[in-house]
Amino acid sequence: xxxxxxxxxxxxxxxxxxxxxxxxxxxxxxxxxxxxxxxxxxxxxxxxxxxxxxxxxxxxxxxxxxxxxxxxxxxxxxxxxxxxxxxxxxxxxxxxxxxxxxxxxxxxxxxxxxxxxxxxxxxxxxxxxxxxxxxxxxxxxxxxxxxxxxxxxxxxxxxxxxx
Amino acid sequence: xxxxxxxxxxxxxxxxxxxxxxxxxxxxxxxxxxxxxxxxxxxxxxxxxxxxxxxxxxxxxxxxxxxxxxxxxxxxxxxxxxxxxxxxxxxxxxxxxxxxxxxxxxxxxxxxxxxxxxxxxxxxxxxxxxx
Numbered sequence: 001x002x003x004x005x006x007x008x009x010x011x012x013x014x015x016x017x018x019x020x021x022x023x024x025x026x027x028x029x030x031x032x033x034x035x036x037x038x039x040x041x042x043x044x045x046x047x048x049x050x051x052x053x054x055x056x057x058x059x060x061x062x063x064x065x066x067x068x069x070x071x072x073x074x075x076x077x078x079x080x081x082x083x084x085x086x087x088x089x090x091x092x093x094x095x096x097x098x099x100x101x102x103x104x105x106x107x108x109x110x111x112x113x114x115x116x117x118x119x120x121x122x123x124x125x126x127x128x129x130x131x132x133x134x135x136x137x138x139x140x141x142x143x144x145x146x147x148x149x150x151x152x153x154x155x156x157x158x159x160x161x162x163x
Numbered sequence: 164x165x166x167x168x169x170x171x172x173x174x175x176x177x178x179x180x181x182x183x184x185x186x187x188x189x190x191x192x193x194x195x196x197x198x199x200x201x202x203x204x205x206x207x208x209x210x211x212x213x214x215x216x217x218x219x220x221x222x223x224x225x226x227x228x229x230x231x232x233x234x235x236x237x238x239x240x241x242x243x244x245x246x247x248x249x250x251x252x253x254x255x256x257x258x259x260x261x262x263x264x265x266x267x268x269x270x271x272x273x274x275x276x277x278x279x280x281x282x283x284x285x286x287x288x289x290x291x292x293x294x
Contacts, residue, residue, distance in 0.1 A: 011208045014235040015177055046241055050233035107207035117205065 003031070003069065004078040008089050009104040012037070012082060013047045013057065016104065020144040021080060022055060028077035029056040033065040033092065034084050062088045066095035086128045093137045101132055103141040115159035116150065118143045126156060172264065172272065173218055174256065175201035175240070176230030187258050194265040199224065203236055211239035216247070225249055225272045228256040251276045259286035
């Protein structure tokens with residue numbers, strides 16, 4: 001098996017990831033890539049305690065993760081690659097061979113505009129997502145498996161119409 | 164039947180989990196006002212944590228009930244516990260748990276929450292079907 005989902009989600013490990021995607025995809029490990037979490041034992045323990053016993057969480061900074069992704073892709077069980085922001089996923093597209101990116105949740109914050117119920121972006125973040133796509137990754141937005149995967153440009157256009 | 168003790172708690176979870184459970188508590192006991200639903204749709208983890216913190220301060224509640232152990236409300240509340248050492252967080256909330264909590268005559272909300280967890284565990288059962 002391989003990394004079956006490469007997800008950007010500012011909530012990192014939470015219900016949609018562990019249950020919504022994790023159960024139907026039979027996910028056995030999550031590669032959580034976040035510089036702050038990777039540097040904090042307390043944060044790591046918090047996320048570790050949020051997953052069921054059959055699921056493992058491996059923590060890396062962005063720099064550490066990129067060269068390890070090929071190894072994760074050869075693991076016998078399915079896994080999820082998870083970042084909390086676009087910039088980190090961009091690094092993994094550039095240096096880690098990620099070719100499909102799922103925008104799963106970038107939530108409301110001052111300065112962000114709403115594109116979907118679960119996607120809010122600043123102008124810089126909008127540009128960053130387009131850059132990720134320009135690097136050759138297929139970028140879609142989809143919060144849960146039962147929802148439709150919305151292509152990046154369709155998502156951005158819906159925000160422009162709604163603004 | 165015990166008189167209500169003025170115990171209050173926040174209830175937070177996915178979708179309309181909180182409002183739905185509290186409406187059920189109200190229907191069964193008329194004590195739904197002892198619980199406050201927290202609406203988190205569209206909020207990032209940081210904002211959920213801030214909202215919970217603000218509602219704890221405003222209401223004086225000392226208990227937070229959440230749904231999933233890995234849910235974003237639970238994660239936000241667990242971060243909050245670092246600074247709010249007097250607050251108890253309960254995940255895996257169900258209706259029997261909240262009913263026991265609002266009807267409790269325990270001396271503290273913490274005791275009421277812990278007793279409610281035990282009651283909730285004992286209320287889970289499967290009936291019928293092939294053996």
